[in-house]
Amino acid sequence: MHFDTHEITFDTGLSAGERWSHIMLNSHGLQCAFDPRQSIDSTVKSWTLGEVGVSLADLATQTLSPVGEELPSWQGGWLFVKLVTEGHVHVQSRGLVERFDAGSMFIIDPVYPFVEVFPERARMTVLRVPKERLRERGVYRSSAGPLVGDALSPDVRATCDLIQCIARQSTAPSVIAQNMMGEQLLELIEFAMIDPGARSKRRCPEALIHQTKRYIESHLGEAGLDVAAIASGVHVSSQHLQRLFRVKGMSLMRYLWQARLERAGLLLRTRGAHDSSIQEIAWQCGFTTAAHFSRLFKRQYGVSPSDFRFTVNQL
Structure with a gap:
């Protein structure tokens, strides 16, 4: 409904x-x-x-x-x-x-x-x-x-x-x-x-995966965020966390990069962020260089970040 x-x-x-x-x-x-x-x-x-x-x-x-x-x-x-x-x-x-x-x-x-x-x-x-x-x-x-x-x-x-x-x-x-x-x-x-x-059920696989996604969402801007850092943040071993994500048909790091790209796409759509440079948006989403960000973004969306922003702004 x-x-x-x-x-x-x-x-x-x-x-x-x-x-x-x-x-x-x-x-x-x-x-x-x-x-x-x-x-x-x-x-x-x-x-x-x-x-x-x-x-x-x-x-x-x-x-x-x-x-x-x-x-x-x-x-x-x-x-x-x-x-x-x-x-x-x-x-x-x-x-x-x-x-x-x-x-x-x-x-x-x-x-x-x-x-x-x-x-x-x-x-x-x-x-x-x-x-x-x-x-x-x-x-x-x-x-x-x-x-x-x-x-x-x-x-x-x-x-x-x-x-x-x-x-x-x-x-x-x-x-x-x-x-x-x-x-x-x-x-x-x-x-x-x-x-x-x-609350004791929160460590079930579904709840742990959700907790992990929330942790990633709140730390996307950290360039050093990796499997070890994420696992430490949710208090489980790296192996166990990667295994849970594999069971769901996804890689933990793949999910991280996907979340970063989605955050970048959202920022590029937001009029209030139009004064930010592509480099600044890349940093906000955890990318260390604009070149790396642009390459992954184009692979995901088919256009460069600049062209994506321009197209959205014309709508």
């Missing part, structure tokens, strides 16, 4: 309820019941940061429930992380009703039926997180009911504050910044919301 950038207000127009229901169903996978009079001025603003969907919701007198997998807007591939910032919401699941007041944080899986009731006006920040990305981190936990963050935990409180800070950045300065913010949100959720027992 496509989660697009949108902003909608429940106004007094004749078709306001129809438009609202359409957005909630097709963009959020939610059935919505509302009071045409008391739900006035409810708003939802949504956008994406990398692979994470972000929504700021101001809802009054509404009831929301996830659609089933028979509909194309089913959200079964995602988890929802919800922060109540004002008011309160009641969540009904498994025959139980839980109340979440301002300051609460919980995860809910739309695979399982639930009903959210907003008896009065409340505000929430909602993150739409791909389950696949959490599995890559060794996190497999799900639940038929809300997974509730410990409001007394300093980690959870700090996570809520950081999520709110990132969520306020509805327009990031570049695609790179948006992707970095999305990755940071995933890191925060993994750290604060998953119980310690689940």
